[in-house]
Structures are given as structure tokens and as C-alpha cells.
Amino acid sequence: MIVTAIVNQRFMPPVVKTVEPDVRTSHMLRCFAGARENWLCLLIVFFYSFDFLTFESCVAPYVDRVLGITPATLGLYFLAATGSYVLTSPVWARLADACRNPYPMMAACILTVTVGTLIIPPSPLLGLAPRWWLFGLGMTLQEAFFGGAYIPCFQQMLQASVRRGLPDDLHTHAFVSSVYWSVYSLGTVVGPVSGGLLVDSFGFPVMMTCVAALTLLLFLLTLAQAVATSCRGDSRPADVTDERECAPA
Template structure:
């Protein structure tokens, strides 16, 4: 594919890919060690979960705002400012090791994490403008390449975090990532093209019309649930694995296993989606196997034959990584097809609207997952926590079965 890009396009793609990788590393790097450090500072599992979900909540809220003000500030300014802010906040978060007061520590966790998410939201919004401006004929292909780096960031972030934490303690993962993000800022100033002549459209489809299509609502719920499954593990898996006396590096590698299998299986599921064009059946099959994996992972306290061993956890996470990908990958195609079948125009405005809904629903799942997971872990233990996630998934399956989907008319 790269042979079809000129030099400027290749440099732009490289710049965006590196930043996307760092952004999602920033989201996931503290998963193997932060719950333990937070507990030592006095934070409950519930509050620790809120620290994880707050990042996604801020991105969910601020992305539409940056979409509105981007034409005033300029895409390049927003992109560079966002990277600089996120990198700086990573460094500041590493300094929280020196804060011993419970109230001050918990407050600063939310404040710094919130501003970090504002920066990520800024450059993520601007990156879409660069894609549309630089690759007008290959938008979907380029976004697919960038999603690979998003998945890579989520995959290796916990592993990098675990290794750096073992080498240098709480500070080192945040210092390394923060300095790296700031270091690429001047490079991006020269690599990214000016987009002063690019006009961001504000008209188009109606989100209210889109959300009047029942199939769109069902698909949106599927996206929220699958995203929640992925995200609830951030604050809960490390406490669950403590009984096995694993090192931070080993816990980081277990997080990597889940994300890596997601990334490895995604191209195959994507090919299968295009080949058979049956998104409902694929989402249902993916959710059923994901629910089974969650019951094994707990393990479910109401199924006596299930036992909690390191091998059962690895098996469950492997199944989960593969079949979460199966459930999630057809969702965008399903959302777009449902929108068009429900009466929305087959146009760029609809594609952009659907992409916004998909992103919003995914972010909402990232908010709900860690918060719900942290609460259930704190009050009922990991077995019940994982079982509840499985039951929510199976309940979603009930309303997503192909025979029940005759939902392309509007309300």
C-alpha cells in the first residue's frame, strides 16, 4: 500500500501513526502497577477504577468541542499542543509518587489524568483532519493502518509499563513516555503539512435521525458492552492476579497476551466480515464466546467445576482477546448499514456521523467498564465482577440475535 503514497503522505502517515501509538500507550501503560500503588496510597479499587475511566470520560466530552473550535485554532496547532500537553501530564503523573496525603494524591490523579485526556482528545481530533486532507482518496485504508498502531499501543503499553516499573519504580514509565511524546513534537512541526486551505464541514446528517433507527441503537449497545469488557480489566485484573505472586513484568505480559491476540485475530475477522457480510451473526458469536471466557476468568462462583488457576486465566484471556475482536470488528459495518437502511443518506456526512457515534459509544464503554469493574471488585470480588460482565454480555446477545433484528425502520 505504501507504494501508492508520495513522500509527503508517507511522512504524514508515519507522524500520525507514532502519535496514535503513544496516545494509547499513555492510556494503558499504568494498568499493571497503578492499582497496587493506589492501594498503598489509600485508594479503594472503586476509586482506582474511576481514575482509569476518567480519561475516557474526558475524551468523550471534549472531542466534539475540539471538532467545533478546530477551524479557529488550526489543525496543526491543535495537534502539536495536544501532544505537548499529554507528554507534560505524563511526566507530572510520575511525580505523584512523592505525594503521600490521600486527598491530595487522589485529587491530583484526576486533575492530571483529565488534562492528559484533553491533550489526547485535541490531537486525536486533529489527526482525522490530517487524514482527510492528505489522503482524500484513501481515507478508510489510512484509518485502518492507524488503527493497527492504536491496537499496538494498547497491546504493548501494559508490557512496557510493567518492565519500566520493575526497572525504575512508579516514575520511570511516565517519564519515558512523557519525554518521548515531547521529543516528537518538533519532528511533527516539520512532517505535518499545513491545512490552512482545508475547510472542515459543519453540515450534514442528523444524529437524532440516526438514533431513531432501532438497529443503530442495538449496535451501539453492543459497542458499549464490548468496550466495557475490554476496559473493566484495567483496574481489576492486576488485583485478581496477586494471589499468584507474579512480578509486574509477568502481569504486563498477561495484559499483552489479551491485547496481542486481539490484534493478531483482527485482520482475519475483518476479512471474514467483508467476505460474508453478516455482521449480526458475527457479533452474536463473538459475544457468546466472550461471555464464556468471562465465566472461566472469574471463575464464576456459581459454577463449582470452574477453578482459579494461572492456566485457566491465560486460557480465558486468550479466548476473550480473540472473540472480543470478532464481536467488535463488524460493529462499524453494522452501524453504517443500519443507518443507510434506516433512511440516512449514503454520503460522507453519514459516514462521519456514524464514525462519531461509534467513537462515542466506545468511549462510553471505556468509562463504564473500569468504574463498574472497580465497584464490583471492591464490594463482591473478582468472581462476581466477571460473572456480571458475562451476564450483561449474554443479555445483549438476546436482543442482538439475527432473528430478532427487523429494526431498520425508524421510530
């Protein structure tokens, strides 16, 4: 850490103080909350941390009892699944940059995550017996495809906020980032608590079925946004007409 601090100090460019416009927090909140896309992206960010932390906090006792997977072997499953995220995340980022409307891609990824969540236990709705390969396949689908919905969210939120009237500067970037990570952190808290309660009451397969149902609802909301954006050709006109509502007094 000391070496890193010295290197950063050596190569960091000098900071020049500039006069920034005075933008009130209430104005930024009003503009941010006025964009529907921001609410959807926040839901995706929330469910991203919610889904994974709920699963990770409750999975070990279940797989040890039902599948005989030891903690060391479970670590290999996580290694392989996380590796799929590492490999696919640059692809999702490139596709998101290339797409004028990334929401169809995001909706397809969320639907795939729903399928992966259902086959991990597997869900009682599927009538399948637990198998190690179903468990590994479900984990891989979760990790590999959730990034396709999660990665574009920050850029979409930033663009929507700017179209609503916020300046495209460091203040707006910091504000959007703070909301983004606050919602992410909320998912990491709510997930393990609610997941633990469901596992204690109904068992791990039922808990994962509930998570899959919530993820399916998120898919429907993202699909609706994809259709709405495609029907108007671009989200810009609808947001630009509302910029006057966010104009600072």
C-alpha cells in the same frame, strides 16, 4: 510529531471546497435512532470498552493475592492476549466484509467472550479452582473473539444510517463516528467505577460473573438480530420502507 506533520502537509491532496447539502443535526439524530441495528451496535461498542476496562482496572490485586502473578508477569499475560487480537482482527474484518449478514458471526464471538469472562476468575458458578492457565485462556478468548463482534459495528451503523435516509457523505461518516466513539468513551468511564464498587462489595470473581451475565444478555440480543435479518433475507427492505419517515422537511 513535527516530522509527521511535515510529511502529512507534503503529501496531503489539496482540499476543494464543495457545496454540501444542509442536513440538520435533529434530522440526523432521528434517522440514526430510527435504525434498530444502530442501537445494538452501540451496545456492542459500549460493552467492548466496558468489559475490558472493568477487568483491567480490577485484576492486578486479585491475581497477585490468589495466583501469585506479579505485575511484570501480568504484563506478559496482557501481551499474549493482545497479540491474539492483533492476529485475529484481520480475519474478523475479512469475514465481516464477506458476510451478507454478519450478526451470526458476531453472536458466536460474544458467546465465546462470555465463556472467557467466566473462566478468568473463575466464576463461583463453575466450581473451579483458580489456575494460571484458566486465567490466561480466558484473557485470550476475550481478546481474540470480541473483535469479531466489535470490528463490524461501525460499517453496520453506517450502512443502517444511509438506508434510513442519511446521505452517504463525509457529514454522515463524521456523525456516526462521533456517536460511536462517544459510546466507547462512556464504557471506559462506567466500567472501572462500577467494577470497583462490585469488587469492594463482593470480590473479583463475583464482579466478573456479573460482567459475563451482561455479555450473555448482549449475545441474546445479537442472536435475535441475526435471526431477524436471516428471516427477511436482508435488512434492506425493512429499513427502506422507513426512509420516508426521515426525509428532511
